[in-house]
Amino acid sequence: MGFVSGLKCRECGREYSTEPIYVCEFCFGPLEAVYDYSKIRKAVSRKKIENRDENLWRYRELLPIDGEPQVGLYSGFTPLVKADNLARELGVKELYIKDDTVAHPTLSFKDRVVAVALTKAKEFGFDTVACASTGNLAHSVSAHGAKAGFERFIFIPATLEASKIVASLVFEPNLIAVDGNYDDVNRLCSEIANKYRWAFVNINIRPFYAEGSKTIGFEIAEQLGWRAPDNVVVPCASGSLLTKVHKAFKELKEVGILKSADTRIFAAQADGCNPIVTAIKNDTDVIRPMKPDTVAKSLAIGNPADGFYAYRVVKDSGGFGEEVTDDEIIEGMKTLARTEGIFAETAGGVTVAVTRKLIEKGYIDSNELTVICVTGNGMKTQEALQGRMSEPIYIKPNLQAFEEALKKK
Ligand SMILES: *Cc1c(COP(=O)(O)O)cnc(C)c1O
Ligand SMILES: [Zn+2]
Numbered sequence: 001m002g003f004v005s006g007l008k009c010r011e012c013g014r015e016y017s018t019e020p021i022y023v024c025e026f027c028f029g030p031l032e033a034v035y036d037y038s039k040i041r042k043a044v045s046r047k048k049i050e051n052r053d054e055n056l057w058r059y060r061e062l063l064p065i066d067g068e069p070q071v072g073l074y075s076g077f078t079p080l081v082k083a084d085n086l087a088r089e090l091g092v093k094e095l096y097i098k099d100d101t102v103a104h105p106t107l108s109f110k111d112r113v114v115a116v117a118l119t120k121a122k123e124f125g126f127d128t129v130a131c132a133s134t135g136n137l138a139h140s141v142s143a144h145g146a147k148a149g150f151e152r153f154i155f156i157p158a159t160l161e162a163s164k165i166v167a168s169l170v171f172e173p174n175l176i177a178v179d180g181n182y183d184d185v186n187r188l189c190s191e192i193a194n195k196y197r198w199a200f201v202n203i204n205i206r207p208f209y210a211e212g213s214k215t216i217g218f219e220i221a222e223q224l225g226w227r228a229p230d231n232v233v234v235p236c237a238s239g240s241l242l243t244k245v246h247k248a249f250k251e252l253k254e255v256g257i258l259k260s261a262d263t264r265i266f267a268a269q270a271d272g273c274n275p276i277v278t279a280i281k282n283d284t285d286v287i288r289p290m291k292p293d294t295v296a297k298s299l300a301i302g303n304p305a306d307g308f309y310a311y312r313v314v315k316d317s318g319g320f321g322e323e324v325t326d327d328e329i330i331e332g333m334k335t336l337a338r339t340e341g342i343f344a345e346t347a348g349g350v351t352v353a354v355t356r357k358l359i360e361k362g363y364i365d366s367n368e369l370t371v372i373c374v375t376g377n378g379m380k381t382q383e384a385l386q387g388r389m390s391e392p393i394y395i396k397p398n399l400q401a402f403e404e405a406l407k408k409k
Contacts, residue, residue, distance in 0.1 A: 003036050004018060004035055004036075004064045004065075005034050005036050006018055007031040007032065008031065008032055009029040009031055010029050010030050010309070011027050011028075012024060018064075018066075020126075020205050022204055030305070031207045032210075033064040035062065037254050037255055041255045041256050044062075044255055049257075050222075053073075054077040055073055055074055055075055055076045055077050056072065056115060056212070057069040057072070057115075058076075058077070059214070062214065063211055063215075064120065065120060066123055069119055071118040071119045071147070072111060074104045075103065075104050075144075076112055076219065078102055078103055078219070080096050080097070080224070081096060081099050083096055085339035085340055086336065086339040088339075092364070093369075094368070094369040094370065095370050096220075096224075096370070097340060097342060097371075097374050098220055098372070098374065099374055100373070101343065101345075101348065101376060101377040103377075105143045105144070106140045106142075107376065108298075108345070108380070109213070109241065109373075109375040109376070110137045111143075111144065112213060112216065113140075113210065113212035113213055114137070114144045114145075114201060114212070115144060115212060117201035117208055118141075118145060118150065121201075122148070124205070126150075126197070126198065128150060128151040128153065128196075129150045129151070129152055130155070130192070130198045131155065131189075131200060131201045132155045132156075132182070132185045132189040133155065133185075133202075134160070134182050134299070134301065135164040135380065136375075138154045138164070138175070139171075141154060142170075142175075146172070152171075152173035153174045153176065154173045155185050155192075156168070156177055157177070157180060157185055158178060158179050158180075159181075161380070161384075163379075164381075167380065181300070182292070182302075183289075183301065183302050186203075190203055210240045210244060213241045213245065214244045214245070214248040214251070216245055216373060217247070217248025217249055217252075218248050220245075220248075221258060224371075226257065228253075229369045230263065230365070230368035231263065231364050231370040232263055232370070233351055233354060233370065233373065234265060234373045235269070235348075235350050235351045236267045236277075236299065236304065237301040237304065238305045239267075239304045239305070239310030240310075241375070242265060242267055242306075243309045243310055264319040265314050265319040266314065266363070267280060267310060267319070267322075268322065268350050268354035269299060269321065269322075270296040270324060270325075271294070271324060272293040272295075272300075272326065273293070273296070273299060273300045275289060275290055275303070275307055276310050279307065279311045280311055280321035283315075285308055285311050285312065287303075287304060289302050295326045295329055295381075295384045296350050297346065298376060299347050319363075321354075322354040322357045322358055322363075329349035329350050329384075330384065330388050331353060332349035332350065332351070332352035333346065333352070335352055335353075335356075336374070337378070342374065343377065343378035344374045344376065344378050345375075346384050347374075347376050348374040348376060349384075352372060
């Protein structure tokens with residue numbers, strides 16, 4: 001048995017039973033899973049967690065499932081890399097990269113949320129899963145869904161990077177490329193979700209899906225020796241991941257695993273799609289939707305579903321937000337690769353470049369411990385680097401040619 005007692009509206013507090021629903025019938029507020037923390041407090045301990053397999057299900061008491069984990073048994077528990085070279089470059093004392101570029105099976109943090117969503121979809125008895133995606137979610141639903149034996153419908157904007165389309169198609173889902181941007185795709189999917197009995201991971205089972213993002217926070221705390229960091233920088237698309245990283249530290253404290261959880265949460269966006277950071281900077285909780293135009297396509301959500309809640313978490317935690325240009329994003333990707341040997345996708349470039357800005361402007365204290373969430377692999381967005389790097393040195397296959405090249409270097 002699990003520890004979720006039901007769902008609750010985040011606005012009016014009305015309670016619902018555990019079903020594939022996501023919005024309050026009375027006020028249209030989003031629904032969230034409700035846990036029995038006093039029961040969890042008795043059921044978990046650091047030791048118990050540490051003795052489990054190294055995957056995201058080691059925190060299963062704080063995830064919204066009732067039975068055994070069924071999907072993603074190899075997902076999660078990615079490295080927390082001590083980034084001393086990058087720390088030196090950015091001028092801070094203690095810096096870590098939470099490295100989801102090596103997430104199993106599809107190299108982005110979406111493997112976490114989909115593992116939880118599809119386990120829940122099995123519990124609900126769905127045979128078809130679906131999603132609206134900016135790319136990474138498509139990969140993960142396609143892959144996890146293949147192994148779990150689901151029929152899959154994947155909806156993407158037709159303009160996605162070619163390499164991102166291949167990385168979904170290889171798993172042979174039904175891939176629907178929609179003539180429109182992500183917000184158009186999402187609107188269409190909401191209509192489809194009303195009509196067909198499918199589990200849309202980020203629509204009708206979103207309350208369960210979103211909880212999977214907490215596992216990044218749980219792992220960071222455990223990998224730091226059971227402590228919450230001073231600062232975390234999180235890339236934002238819908239804003240969900242940011243709110244859940246914060247929730248993770250608070251929950252670990254609530255169930256007695258952490259002594260304190262006062263982490264400041266920082267939002268990272270591209271300036272071509274920055275509705276959440278704009279709200280933070282203007283100090284208003286009204287999120288103004290915009291039309292995205294950025295190389296960071298996996299973050300290109302112009303009308304972020306959790307924007308308001310992300311704004312609140314940043315403000316309440318004492319954090320801030322920054323945005324960066326496409327050039328700064330590419331520079332961020334190259335800096336991370338050059339200093340730490342990690343090839344992140346454009347979203348990682350956003351987060352690294354934003355962290356640099358936050359440090360330079362004094363929003364992040366250089367004597368504190370900071371974690372940067374790097375959420376996807378650079379192999380997925382190679383187009384973004386085309387023409388932005390040095391060329392290989394071409395030579396004939398003989399020693400003399402090599403040595404001539406060596407002299408020119
Ligand atoms: C989806 C995604 C995010 C952010 O997700 P939200 O929870 O929607 O804010 C961050 N990074 C990458 C690489 C993603 O694919
Ligand atoms: Zn409500």
